[in-house]
Amino acid sequence: MVKWPEKVTLKEVGPRDGLQNEKAFITTEDKINWINQLSLTGLKYIEISSFVNPKWIPALADALEVAKGIHRVEGVTYAALVPNQKGLERALEANIDEAAIFMSASETHNQKNINKSMQDTFPVLREVVQDSLSAGKTVRGYVSTVFGCPYEGSVDVNSVLRVSETLFDMGISELSLGDTIGVANPKQVQELLELLLQRFPSEKLAMHFHDTRGTALANILASLEMGITNYDGAVGGLGGCPYAPGASGNLATDDLVYMLAGMDIETGVDQEKLFLAAKFIQEKLDRMLPSHNLQARLAI
Numbered sequence: 001m002v003k004w005p006e007k008v009t010l011k012e013v014g015p016r017d018g019l020q021n022e023k024a025f026i027t028t029e030d031k032i033n034w035i036n037q038l039s040l041t042g043l044k045y046i047e048i049s050s051f052v053n054p055k056w057i058p059a060l061a062d063a064l065e066v067a068k069g070i071h072r073v074e075g076v077t078y079a080a081l082v083p084n085q086k087g088l089e090r091a092l093e094a095n096i097d098e099a100a101i102f103m104s105a106s107e108t109h110n111q112k113n114i115n116k117s118m119q120d121t122f123p124v125l126r127e128v129v130q131d132s133l134s135a136g137k138t139v140r141g142y143v144s145t146v147f148g149c150p151y152e153g154s155v156d157v158n159s160v161l162r163v164s165e166t167l168f169d170m171g172i173s174e175l176s177l178g179d180t181i182g183v184a185n186p187k188q189v190q191e192l193l194e195l196l197l198q199r200f201p202s203e204k205l206a207m208h209f210h211d212t213r214g215t216a217l218a219n220i221l222a223s224l225e226m227g228i229t230n231y232d233g234a235v236g237g238l239g240g241c242p243y244a245p246g247a248s249g250n251l252a253t254d255d256l257v258y259m260l261a262g263m264d265i266e267t268g269v270d271q272e273k274l275f276l277a278a279k280f281i282q283e284k285l286d287r288m289l290p291s292h293n294l295q296a297r298l299a300i
């Protein structure tokens with residue numbers, strides 16, 4: 001019998017990854033209302049927005065107003081994406097708790113997504129990490145295109161290892177492994193984790209699956225079996241990277257919570273409140289979201 005962790009931590013990326021690719025602009029007031037609902041679900045971590053260049057990601061141009069407008073619940077970490085010093089200045093003004101830095105394991109996606117080579121990205125991120133830590137903020141790192149790149153296809157595992165090691169060396173406290181375009185399968189997940197777990201403790205790794213090809217929950221199960229206890233999700237299954245053609249929604253947090261609850265794995269998240277938060281954002285976007293749980297509940 002395989003041993004799964006008894007308890008896992010879920011990191012909600014819906015307000016950032018979920019909305020960044022949406023054509024419709026969700027008003028600042030609705031974003032604030034939605035994040036306030038999410039804060040009361042039992043989720044202990046919410047990525048609320050992104051301090052990237054608003055010309056690149058117009059859907060999140062109101063990051064500062066959102067960060068200032070939400071009601072912060074004690075015990076919940078409010079994080080945001082930060083690509084460079086300019087973004088960090090705005091993130092500090094917004095008083096976010098944690099900065100999330102990001103880069104890709106493949107050269108072409110990195111270039112298209114942040115307009116720099118991988119080599120030129122390292123010094124930018126190093127400075128962001130140093131200044132975030134000096135300002136008393138923790139830093140989370142993302143490595144994207146871990147399981148495949150929309151431009152280059154398969155990605156060399158040595159590149160994933162090199163980026164991971166460099167980001168940890170900078171001082172990040174956790175690394176989230178991104179399946180940006182949802183191509184991973186459980187075998188690939190286990191093989192990669194076997195290598196990474198020789199170098200980093202399981203509690204410092206998180207999995208960030210997009211569900212483009214329907215393999216995300218299977219990949220979660222593979223990761224649980226490898227002892228990983230941190231998982232990203234987006235309520236309703238929203239999400240996708242605008243600079244990764246073919247990328248679609250994140251694994252729906254509500255589908256993940258449903259599965260984990262049934263497996264007696266503790267998340268601390270109230271399924272009813274999460275359902276209402278998913279329903280709220282579906283109504284605001286005025287289209288059917290990919291979450292299976294949401295659609296099943298609405299059909300009853």
Ligand code: HMG
Nearest residue numbers: 051052053056083086087113114115142144145178180241
């Ligand atoms: P750039 O254009 O190369 O920046 O953008 P630059 O340094 O050359 O500056 C050009 C202009 O942008 C200047 O303004 C800067 O001030 C301004 P101007 O002088 O022309 O008026 N600028 C900024 N303004 C506001 N905030 C900033 C900022 N930085 C520069 N932070 C940059 C470089 C990285 C900013 C740009 O490429 C960018 O914003 N990229 C973000 C793309 C993005 O958000 N992608 C999606 C997130 S990643 C993802 O989804 C994957 C993930 O979910 C994990 C996974 O799934 O794998 C995390």
Ligand code: MG
Nearest residue numbers: 017178180208
């Ligand atoms: Mg993502």
